[in-house]
Amino acid sequence: MSDLxxxxxxxxxxxxxxxxxxxxxxxxxxxxxxxxxxxYDAALWERLTEMGVTALxxxxxxxxxxxxxxxASVVLEELGRAVAPVPFLGAAVLGTAALLAAGAPDLAAxxxxxxxxxxxxxxxxxxxxxxxxxxRLTGVITAVAxxxxxxxxxxxxxxxxxxxxxxxxxxxVTEVVALDMTRRLSDVALADAPARRIGDTGAVTAxxxxxAALLAAxxxxxxxxxxxxxxxxxxTRYQFGRPVGSYQALKHRLADLWAAVAQARAVVRxxxxxxxxxxxxxxxxAAVAQAxxxxxxxxxxxxxxxMHGGIGFTWEHPAHLxxxxxxxASLALGTADxxxxxxxxxxxxxx
Amino acid sequence: MSTAxxxxxxxxxxxxxxxxxxxxxxxxxxxxxxxxxxxxxxWVHYPPGLGGLGAPRALQDGVDRLFAAAGAPGNxxxxxAIGLGMAAPTILAFGTDEQKKRFLRPLWTGEEVWCQxxxxxxxxxxxxxxxxxAVRDGDGWTVDGQKVxxxxxxxxxxxxxxxxxxxxxxxxxxxxYFVCDMTDPGVEVRPLRQMTGxxxxxxxxxxxxxxxxxxxxxxxxxxxxxxxxxxxNERVAIGGHAAPREGGMIGVVAALxxxxxxxxxxxxxxxxxxxxxDAEAARLTGERLRQQLAAGAPGPEGxxAKLAFAxxxxxxxxxxxxxxxxxxxxxxxxxxxxxxxxxxxxxxxxYRYLRAKGNSIEGGTSEILRNIVAERILGLPAEPRADxxxxxxxxxx
Numbered sequence: 016m017s018d019l020x021x022x023x024x025x026x027x028x029x030x031x032x033x034x035x036x037x038x039x040x041x042x043x044x045x046x047x048x049x050x051x052x053x054x055y056d057a058a059l060w061e062r063l064t065e066m067g068v069t070a071l072x073x074x075x076x077x078x079x080x081x082x083x084x085x086x087a088s089v090v091l092e093e094l095g096r097a098v099a100p101v102p103f104l105g106a107a108v109l110g111t112a113a114l115l116a117a118g119a120p121d122l123a124a125x126x127x128x129x130x131x132x133x134x135x136x137x138x139x140x141x142x143x144x145x146x147x148x149x150x151r152l153t154g155v156i157t158a159v160a161x162x163x164x165x166x167x168x169x170x171x172x173x174x175x176x177x178x179x180x181x182x183x184x185x186x187x188v189t190e191v192v193a194l195d196m197t198r199r200l201s202d203v204a205l206a207d208a209p210a211r212r213i214g215d216t217g218a219v220t221a222x223x224x225x226x227a228a229l230l231a232a233x234x235x236x237x238x239x240x241x242x243x244x245x246x247x248x249x250x251t252r253y254q255f256g257r258p259v260g261s262y263q264a265l266k267h268r269l270a271d272l273w274a275a276v277a278q279a280r281a282v283v284r285x286x287x288x289x290x291x292x293x294x295x296x297x298x299x300x301a302a303v304a305q306a307x308x309x310x311x312x313x314x315x316x317x318x319x320x321x322m323h324g325g326i327g328f329t330w331e332h333p334a335h336l337x338x339x340x341x342x343x344a345s346l347a348l349g350t351a352d353x354x355x356x357x358x359x360x361x362x363x364x365x366x
Numbered sequence: 367m368s369t370a371x372x373x374x375x376x377x378x379x380x381x382x383x384x385x386x387x388x389x390x391x392x393x394x395x396x397x398x399x400x401x402x403x404x405x406x407x408x409w410v411h412y413p414p415g416l417g418g419l420g421a422p423r424a425l426q427d428g429v430d431r432l433f434a435a436a437g438a439p440g441n442x443x444x445x446x447a448i449g450l451g452m453a454a455p456t457i458l459a460f461g462t463d464e465q466k467k468r469f470l471r472p473l474w475t476g477e478e479v480w481c482q483x484x485x486x487x488x489x490x491x492x493x494x495x496x497x498x499x500a501v502r503d504g505d506g507w508t509v510d511g512q513k514v515x516x517x518x519x520x521x522x523x524x525x526x527x528x529x530x531x532x533x534x535x536x537x538x539x540x541x542x543y544f545v546c547d548m549t550d551p552g553v554e555v556r557p558l559r560q561m562t563g564x565x566x567x568x569x570x571x572x573x574x575x576x577x578x579x580x581x582x583x584x585x586x587x588x589x590x591x592x593x594x595x596x597x598x599n600e601r602v603a604i605g606g607h608a609a610p611r612e613g614g615m616i617g618v619v620a621a622l623x624x625x626x627x628x629x630x631x632x633x634x635x636x637x638x639x640x641x642x643x644d645a646e647a648a649r650l651t652g653e654r655l656r657q658q659l660a661a662g663a664p665g666p667e668g669x670x671a672k673l674a675f676a677x678x679x680x681x682x683x684x685x686x687x688x689x690x691x692x693x694x695x696x697x698x699x700x701x702x703x704x705x706x707x708x709x710x711x712x713x714x715x716x717y718r719y720l721r722a723k724g725n726s727i728e729g730g731t732s733e734i735l736r737n738i739v740a741e742r743i744l745g746l747p748a749e750p751r752a753d754x755x756x757x758x759x760x761x762x763x
Contacts, residue, residue: 016608019654020661246744261747266740273739274670281650281667303650306643355639364623364642366635 017288019281024082025089028068032090035062036097042333048100049196049336054163060101069107069126072115072291078124084225088232088287095236095312098336100197104233104347105129105161109226113169116221117176117214122167128178129165130222131203133158137349138223138301139357141216145172145205150212151185152177152205160347162188162201170203170210171219177210184208195343197336224301227348228286231304234312235279237341241315242272244334245322252324265322272318275311282307299361302354309345309354316341371420372410374428380419381407381432390438398439399475407433408474412458416470424660441476445706448518449473449480453526455599460543460584460592469524469545481522483513483546483570484593488763490515491734493528494537494590495753495761498572500529500544506578507531507544509552512571515728519555519568520704522548526596527577528589533759540758541589545581552576562720563700566708608656609649614675615682615710615718616645622689629689638689641682648674666743669735676726679710683719690715 021029039059048056063069071087073079080086087108094103109130114123122128132142133156145154152172162168168179168186181188185208193200246269249260259265286304289297316338320327327334345351359365372380384405388398402408403417410426412418433440441450450473457469472478489496498511509529519525525546532540546553552575557565584592612620623630623638648671655667687694698714710718726732740746753761 016653018657019650020657246746250746257750258747260740261749263737263749266744266746267733267736269744269746270736270739271673273744274673277665277667277670278647278651278674281654282647284654285650299646303643303646306640307647352636355636355643358639358642359635362620362642364620364635364638366630366632 017285017292017294019284019288021089021284022085025086028086029089029093031066032068032093033096035066036093036099040097040099042098042336045098045100045197045336046330046333054190054199054201055102055161056100059099060164063101063103064126069103070111070124071107072111073123074120077120079120083291084229085287085291088229088283088290091229091232092236092239092283095233095340096240098197098237098333098340100199102129102161102164104198104226104230105159106164108229109160109222110165110167110169112225113176113214113218113222116218119213122178122213125166127164127166128169129159129161129167130219130226131156131159131162131165131168131170131179132219132223134160134200134343134347135349136223137353137357138220138227138298140223140349142171142219145170147172147175147177147210147212148207150210151207152179152210153207154205156203156205158191158193158200159203160198160200162203163190163199168203169213170205171216172210174216175212176214176216176218178213179205179208179210193343195339197340198343223348224298225290227305227354228290228297228301230344230348231279231283231286231301231308234308234341234344235276235283237312237337237344238272238276238279238308238315241312241319241334241337241341242269242276245269245315245319248323259322268318269322272311272315275307275314279308279311299358302357302361305349305354306351306358309351312341313338313345371422373421374425377407377410377419377421377425377429378432380405381429385433385436385438390436395439396475396477399441400471402433402438403471403474409454412470416458416466417474441474446473446476446479446518448482448522448526449478452482452596452599453480453524456526456543456583456592456596457545459595462580464580465545465583473524478523479518479521481516481518481525481548482596483516483519483525483527483572485513485515487512487514491731493593494541495758496528496530496541497763498527498529499533500531500542500577502531503576506576507582509544509546509572509575509577512569514558514567514569516555516568516570517566518706519548519570520557521706524548525570526583528593530758531586531589534757535587536755537753537758537761538590539587541593542586543583543589543592544577545583546572546575546577547581550575550577557702557704559702561723562717564703564705566705608653611646611649612642613649614645615679615686615722616642618711618718619682619686619689622686626689629691634685634689637685641678641685644674645678645682648678666739669739669743672729673732673735673739676722676732679718679722679725683715683722686715687719 067080068090070079071082075081106129107126110128111123113130170177185206187204188201190201252259282304286300289300320334406419408417410421411423486496500507500509527544527546531542552573554571556569558567558569559565658665697716
């Protein structure tokens with residue numbers, strides 16, 4: 016059984032990141048950023064890149080940090096806690112995982128390649144919106160996460176994975192209005208666009224599986240922060256002469272939520288460990304992590320809204336940023352139901 | 367002779383030396399266990415002379431493994447769970463030297479089985495509300511009252527008992543902790559039959575039962591503190607072994623699903639997969655807790671594990687009956703049995719369904735557990751208390 020605890024290095028990494036995010040990613044700034052045209056917070060992304068956290072699983076020989084997906088998972092917990100508007104999932108997780116699986120680690124060092132698949136794609140699904148014809152691609156890919164941050168688009172087409180320059184002729188990236196205001200989505204249209212084949216579709220499956228395992232860490236961070244905010248609030252909000260947190264109706268729901276978050280931490284650590292070590296149990300670990308953490312993050316955000324009462328329904332309170340991220344993340348890389356259905360095949364419980 | 371506690375290598379050597387002198391195959395089981403206790407190899411973290419050597423608790427596992435590998439008898443068949451998990455650590459922490467000498471050895475060897483007289487018909491979750499009275503009577507105490515949910519009372523030689531010694535002070539302050547002799551003529555044990563048909567538990571009626579003052583554990587009026595220490599020890603007794611995937615009830619239902627394609631329906635399939643993922647999450651949570659304990663930093667996740675275990679057992683056993691359809695209508699046996707251990711796997715699905723209903727009640731109800739999580743872990747304000755400063759005798763009953 017892999018190590019489900021946090022190492023000292025991971026604890027230090029978390030502390031450093033939390034301090035940085037407290038200063039450079041306060042939620043009023045996040046909220047303000049959603050009303051600009053900037054596809055992500057470029058200044059914050061640059062600082063994360065300088066810290067080296069965007070290339071943790073990339074080998075040192077290829078210009079990365081030579082750490083693993085375990086440390087990257089801790090980063091995602093913290094980015095989730097802050098609903099940070101940076102392209103970590105699309106680039107530093109999905110893009111990097113695809114490049115590592117395709118055997119092109121050098122391209123991964125600056126975390127600027129984004130996997131161009133609909134964000135809702137579950138592991139194992141074969142995106143088929145694009146046709147490859149003699150090294151040129153034609154087709155449309157909808158709802159791509161973080162495409163606005165891509166220096167390279169990694170496009171699955173036919174039986175291959177292709178690198179495409181988003182600035183090339185025949186490539187159009189159009190941002191769409193997304194439910195999650197802190198993770199931007201774009202439609203990508205390719206019309207006979209020049210492309211370079213770098214691997215096969217196995218790299219896509221690997222990236223989506225690793226992505227599902229890592230996304231669970233972001234969901235854990237969201238859930239944990241929503242629980243904290245809510246506990247803080249109900250302890251100090253008085254109604255009928257008592258703190259509302261002294262009412263059992265709320266206490267029991269928060270206790271159950273705490274238990275779900277405690278479980279989420281265990282499944283997240285297991286999934287990250289499997290991703291880091293290439294454990295053949297990774298597909299099961301990722302499916303369990305998504306089955307559990309999708310629901311936990313959404314529940315935490317929904318309880319956060321509800322238990323803040325009217326305040327929780329306002330634009331001025333950050334609860335909605337978490338709700339939008341949590342609900343979108345629960346649809347990303349396969350819904351919980353799809354992951355449970357995948358378990359049927361993985362663990363031998365056929366319909 | 368050195369007084370420093372032995373390390374792992376030292377313990378290995380002691381076990382091998384012990385086995386060289388006491389051949390497990392040629393020694394009477396009880397004699398073997400007594401000798402093992404006297405050699406300090408019973409519970410190595412206990413003090414010398416009391417079955418231990420003052421070694422770290424974590425080294426016990428290795429000692430047990432060496433004895434098991436040599437085919438040595440263990441005290442496991444005595445199933446003295448309450449004695450080992452609750453009575454012994456309390457006696458060690460609060461007992462006099464005489465009490466430790468008298469009680470610990472036969473407790474560990476299983477010659478004397480223990481039970482626990484805490485809960486009452488009117489005081490379950492609210493333990494401090496208990497009404498059983500202990501009145502000073504010469505050099506001892508006379509006890510009157512009724513206890514309930516007492517596992518092993520029908521086989522126990524001694525009981526740990528909390529009783530009210532001062533009804534004139536608020537409820538937490540007027541209790542005292544005793545060791546009760548279950549063979550006293552004032553102690554009557556009656557089986558308490560439960561919805562499964564069997565009687566795991568008993569009611570215990572105390573009518574003028576006599577307890578010498580030497581059998582008091584801790585100071586008069588300090589019973590709540592001693593009882594809390596006992597319950598803490600109960601909670602520490604978490605299994606130290608990694609559970610395999612599909613190790614619990616989910617394994618039973620998964621096997622049924624695989625064996626009986628004729629029973630499958632789409633709705634039950636979705637339900638099964640949901641519970642499978644939940645069970646795996648619960649298993650990983652238990653494993654993480656185990657790793658925390660091994661690293662010397664236990665977290666509060668045990669509460670999450672208890673809540674999840676109760677819910678899962680109930681939902682999975684319910685699913686099993688639905689899956690079985692017609693066979694789910696049957697039951698294996700309603701005759702009254704007196705099982706020493708709960709056995710989920712060798713009984714019928716109907717038994718599993720009914721017995722699982724106890725999981726969210728025994729060892730603290732899920733509702734009380736949620737209050738504890740909310741107040742002690744999340745720091746939410748306590749429930750308003752009507753009884754805190756009121757003498758026990760004036761509380762509504």
